[in-house]
Amino acid sequence: MAATSLPAGRFGNGRELWAALQGLLVALLLALSMGGCAIRLVPAYDPALVTTLDDLNVRTLSLFGALDGGSGAASFAQYESQYAGLIGGFEALVMRAEARPVPQLAAKLAKLRVVAELCGTDDAAACVNTSPAAMTEIVTTLERMRDVHRAGGLPDELRQGFKGGYQISIHQAMTVETALSR
Amino acid sequence: MNVQEVVGESISSLQGVLGDDWGKVSSFAEKQMKMLATQAAWIAESRTLGSLRNDDELFEFFTAQLERMTLNFVRSLAALTLLTVEEAWNAIVGVVWKHVNLALGAAGLGQLPVPEAPGV
Numbered sequence: 497m498a499a500t501s502l503p504a505g506r507f508g509n510g511r512e513l514w515a516a517l518q519g520l521l522v523a524l525l526l527a528l529s530m531g532g533c534a535i536r537l538v539p540a541y542d543p544a545l546v547t548t549l550d551d552l553n554v555r556t557l558s559l560f561g562a563l564d565g566g567s568g569a570a571s572f573a574q575y576e577s578q579y580a581g582l583i584g585g586f587e588a589l590v591m592r593a594e595a596r597p598v599p600q601l602a603a604k605l606a607k608l609r610v611v612a613e614l615c616g617t618d619d620a621a622a623c624v625n626t627s628p629a630a631m632t633e634i635v636t637t638l639e640r641m642r643d644v645h646r647a648g649g650l651p652d653e654l655r656q657g658f659k660g661g662y663q664i665s666i667h668q669a670m671t672v673e674t675a676l677s678r
Numbered sequence: 679m680n681v682q683e684v685v686g687e688s689i690s691s692l693q694g695v696l697g698d699d700w701g702k703v704s705s706f707a708e709k710q711m712k713m714l715a716t717q718a719a720w721i722a723e724s725r726t727l728g729s730l731r732n733d734d735e736l737f738e739f740f741t742a743q744l745e746r747m748t749l750n751f752v753r754s755l756a757a758l759t760l761l762t763v764e765e766a767w768n769a770i771v772g773v774v775w776k777h778v779n780l781a782l783g784a785a786g787l788g789q790l791p792v793p794e795a796p797g798v
Contacts, residue, residue: 533792534793535768535794538757616749623756629753630750633743654736657717657721660716660720661717664714667706667710667713668750668754672754675761678765
């Protein structure tokens with residue numbers, strides 16, 4: 497699979513994605529004919545969320561490190577509380593991030609065709625407050641890895657696959673949340 | 679109010695925001711696309727030669743997840759783009775109102791706060 501093509505979804509390659517983003521920029525700037533008003537388009541920065549996310553990331557990467565080389569089902573019990581702590585921690589962050597309000601202006605802009613097409617939805621929350629989905633994916637990954645480990649052991653090859661999925665989602669969540677500090 | 683001065687300062691301010699922010703957005707996109715492609719390659723190899731070869735259900739888990747993560751990547755890009763627009767717009771508004779207030783001050787009139795868009 498070519499490194500520059502997206503593996504799935506509506507954009508076949510990076511060029512199409514950039515064209516869509518440029519269209520988004522133009523449409524947003526045209527739509528923002530508000531005169532001289534300051535605007536808010538994305539949720540507010542939450543420093544406590546970022547700090548907790550950072551901490552959970554360190555602990556999750558430590559777990560992946562401890563499982564390096566794989567781990568048999570017989571060893572699962574010594575990791576059970578770590579799995580539980582991480583899953584619970586990320587679930588709590590999902591709730592915290594979902595609870596924050598989406599700016600009303602963003603909700604209106606999300607209805608623009610170009611925005612709705614890019615995001616695959618006109619639900620402003622899904623398009624603008626993206627961290628809950630990324631962190632939900634992390635919960636899904638950890639739960640599945642836990643279940644595999646418990647049922648029959650975790651081969652190193654599968655550990656790598658779960659880690660790969662985790663790294664994609666944590667990178668999304670951390671990048672967006674840190675950027676909100678403006 | 680010197681219009682050329684306002685325009686010049688607005689452009690500098692905008693270049694600063696767009697330069698910094700767009701750099702971050704494009705490096706985020708580059709890293710994400712690389713990671714998604716690496717994950718896709720892992721799934722393909724594991725399905726052909728490894729643990730996923732005889733596990734349809736787990737293969738389906740990873741492929742469905744990859745699709746969701748790709749969608750969330752695009753949405754994250756949209757969110758970061760919106761943030762860039764917000765910062766760029768507010769940077770220009772800040773410059774314009776600064777000069778409006780300088781002119782008002784010079785005329786002995788009171789300062790005005792930067793208005794916020796309705797529904798913000």
